Amino acid sequence: MPAILGSPPAFPDGPPPWPPPNENVAAAVQVALASGRWGQYHGPCVATLETQLTATFGVPHAITCASGTLAVEAALRSVGVAAGDEVILAAYEYESNFLTLHALGAKPVLVDVSPGNWNLDPAQLATAIGPKTKAILVSHLHSGLVPMNAVLAVADAHGIAVVEDAAQCPGATIGPRQCGSFGSVGTLSFGGSKLLSAGRGGALLFRESRAYQRAKLWLNRGVQPWAPLSELQATVVLPQLANLDADTQRRLASVQFLRERPVPGLQVFDNGSAVQTPAFYKAGFRYDPAAFGLPRELFCRAMRAEGIAFDVGFKALHLGRSPSRFRAVGDLAEATRASENCVKLHHPVLLHPPDVLERVARTIENVYRNAVRIRAAFPPS
Ligand SMILES: Cc1ncc(COP(=O)(O)O)c(C=O)c1O
Missing domain, CATH: 3.40.640.10 (Type I PLP-dependent aspartate aminotransferase-like (Major domain))
Incomplete structure (x- = not known):
């Protein structure tokens, strides 16, 4: 059972501290x-x-x-x-x-x-x-x-x-x-x-x-x-x-590990070209609440209850702001989608060994499998 429903969290001490001891x-x-x-x-x-x-x-x-x-x-x-x-x-x-x-x-x-x-x-x-x-x-x-x-x-x-x-x-x-x-x-x-x-x-x-x-x-x-x-x-x-190069490679390998454990509705950002090596201050995900089975905020809450630092992304700049403060080009539909659906995983866990990443992947899968029960326990107010 996921921690949000009362089980012990996957990471009782919460997300790893940053900066780490060095x-x-x-x-x-x-x-x-x-x-x-x-x-x-x-x-x-x-x-x-x-x-x-x-x-x-x-x-x-x-x-x-x-x-x-x-x-x-x-x-x-x-x-x-x-x-x-x-x-x-x-x-x-x-x-x-x-x-x-x-x-x-x-x-x-x-x-x-x-x-x-x-x-x-x-x-x-x-x-x-x-x-x-x-x-x-x-x-x-x-x-x-x-x-x-x-x-x-x-x-x-x-x-x-x-x-x-x-x-x-x-x-x-x-x-x-x-x-x-x-x-x-x-x-x-x-x-x-x-x-x-x-x-x-x-x-x-x-x-x-x-x-x-x-x-x-x-x-x-x-x-x-x-x-x-x-x-x-x-x-x-x-x-x-x-140590930046070595750390970048370790974070990259960790995200590759998570990428190879796909869960419906949670897709790592795709940069679209093999010659680009990203760096992971946060790992960005395109979240699809219908495919995962949980509203985005409830997904993040469930992951935080497990001690895994998922958060919602930024609010797009054109939303909730007077149009006199900017000039918009086009309908900015994709930025609106990003604002509503982006989630990001904080980076410290990405420097941890494979068994920790395995626990992260399993925990995401466990929350996914229990989405219906979580939704029932936290109906929209
Ligand atoms: C994209 C981007 N630019 C600028 C900054 C500002 O950096 P600082 O917090 O050092 O002022 C941040 C901080 O999070 C950032 O994410």
Whole structure:
């Protein structure tokens, strides 16, 4: 019987903690403490991290900063987005990116998402471009990847900048290139739940030196950065960056394991091309309540009762918001579907061994088999 009906949960201790215990991080912190450099304004780890980010992402310049949200704002400013401009983004997006555009006085132009992975559909871009379009803001969300070569083809043809938000996908690749390195500017987050975590923090990745210079100017007051990453934060990110490839492969294998245990109504995002390697900040699923037999919220509640961290996805930006706050391109029907049906599995469990993944798969199957009983026990109010 599932835990939501009274049985003991599959994972009595709940979802695994994040960040997990990491002896390399602990050792790096010890060195920083012992040397006293953890308190320095211009310590060596920040500079080393910025250098390693350029090498990892294959870009000429990187700047670390206080958060992913700030990185997105700095990136938009660095490509010249200002009041009165239009910026195109997916209607299913991280909400604060939309709000950052408002903070800059720019108008969000919302386009629909692809049916396979509920991420920005590049086929929608050409019709969205107008005389005021300054940039395209692309996020890769819930392990979905946006085909960046298709985005760049449209952007380059119109002379429009691309800001690529890779907060959710460090380690993901499209062909030989890292996600985050396609845009004129890419951004990362080192927030507490992120794959590379410093508790807080972010970074900008630049392909172009003009945007890099503009961001540097904006992020500094005189010689002083006003929202930097600290030396201690950089200290803890470095060992995680060194292990990013290995962790990405482990998470990928875990999701492949779950993919091979299909359950009706729960389909892992499909990126549609073998040359794309996603990274799993969350594993996104297309949920079909009719096929699974449970309303989406009740599915997540049942999984949470088992100690498995499934949550509903984002609310699409065009829903419940005044149309004066954006310009919509088309009916955004797929973004509405994403808003109503997306579920996502939080990533920490994906670094666990096969027996844990086996328990996750069995628990999902058990909830599926008992959907009728769960529905009967929790009728709609
Ligand atoms: C796609 C995306 N962009 C930006 C951010 C913001 O990052 P931060 O929390 O570091 O400000 C997040 C955070 O979840 C995110 O998911």
